[in-house]
Amino acid sequence: MKKILIVDDEFDMRQLLRLYLQQESYLVEDAEDGRKACDKIEKDDFDLIILDVMMPIMDGWKTLKNIRGISEVPVIMLTAKGSVQDKVTGLTIGADDYLVKPFDEAELMARVKALLRRAQSNFKNDEVLKYKGLVLNLSAREVTYQGSIIHLTQTEFDLLRVFIEHMGKVLTREQLVELIWGIEFMGEDRTVDSHIKNLREKLKAAGIDHSLVKTVWGIGYKVE
Incomplete structure (x- = not known):
């Protein structure tokens, strides 16, 4: 059974989310602030985190940064703010x-x-992909370059995997959304741009040419 952590300072919201999730037979735990959430994540394994942005003590942005320091668990951000910049901020920090x-x-x-x-x-895929010194272990969800681990979020890992699997082919944002999130994704395809920016920065920090993932203007992206 999948275990999900709800992080929200509003009791009623935690109870509502718990009800929704338990109806689908998920195991559910909750935390009322970011500090308690990080303590739980350090002590236990979760399959998914639902994280509110506007919280006292430690807001969702800072909590997400702390989570990414200890775990690559998938995170869905809940925000009362619908601006593009708020969405980009969450995706840039590492939300999925x-x-x-x-x-x-x-x-x-x-x-x-x-x-x-x-x-x-x-998790079920045991293949290993290799490309110009990069090694992607798909079962361990681990990326190494010249023997050193590159820490990627689930979405960044999936983007890199898809690019290497479709090497030489230009992929549009719409195709990337379908390949990674699925056709039921209800967000904006510009979400892809934020994740690719993060992926490029992490690859560059690891010593990899920042142009590994190339922009094909007016169409999409590709890896040669």
């Missing part, structure tokens, strides 16, 4: 998806199931 309050139960559950399905399919 976002949802604006108030949200529909069906949409939330579709996103939860999509992220969990991606993680499960990747």
Whole structure:
């Protein structure tokens, strides 16, 4: 059974999310602030985290940064702010998806199931992909370059995998969304740009040519 952590300072919201998730037979734990959430994540393994942005003590942005320091667990951000910049901020820090309050139960559950399905399919895949010194272990979800580990989020890892699997082919944003999130994804395809920016920065920090993932203007992206 999949275990999901809800992080939100509002008791009623935690209870509502718990109800939705338990109806789908997920194991659920919750935390009322970012500090308690990070303590739980250090002590236990979770398959997914639903994280609110506007919280006292430690807001969602800072909590996400701390989470990414200890875990690559998939994270869905909940925000009352619907601006593009807020969405970009969450994706840049390392969120895998976002949802604006108030949200529909069906949409939330579709996103939860999509992220969990991606993680499960990747876990079952034992292949290893190699490209110009990069080694992707698909079962361990681990990327190394010249023997050193590159820490990627689930979405960044999936992007790199898809590019290498489709080497030489230009992929549009719409194709990347379908390959990674699935056709049920209800976000914006510009979400891809934020994740690719993060991926490029991490590859560059590891000593890899920043142009590994090339922009094909007006179309999309590709790896030669």
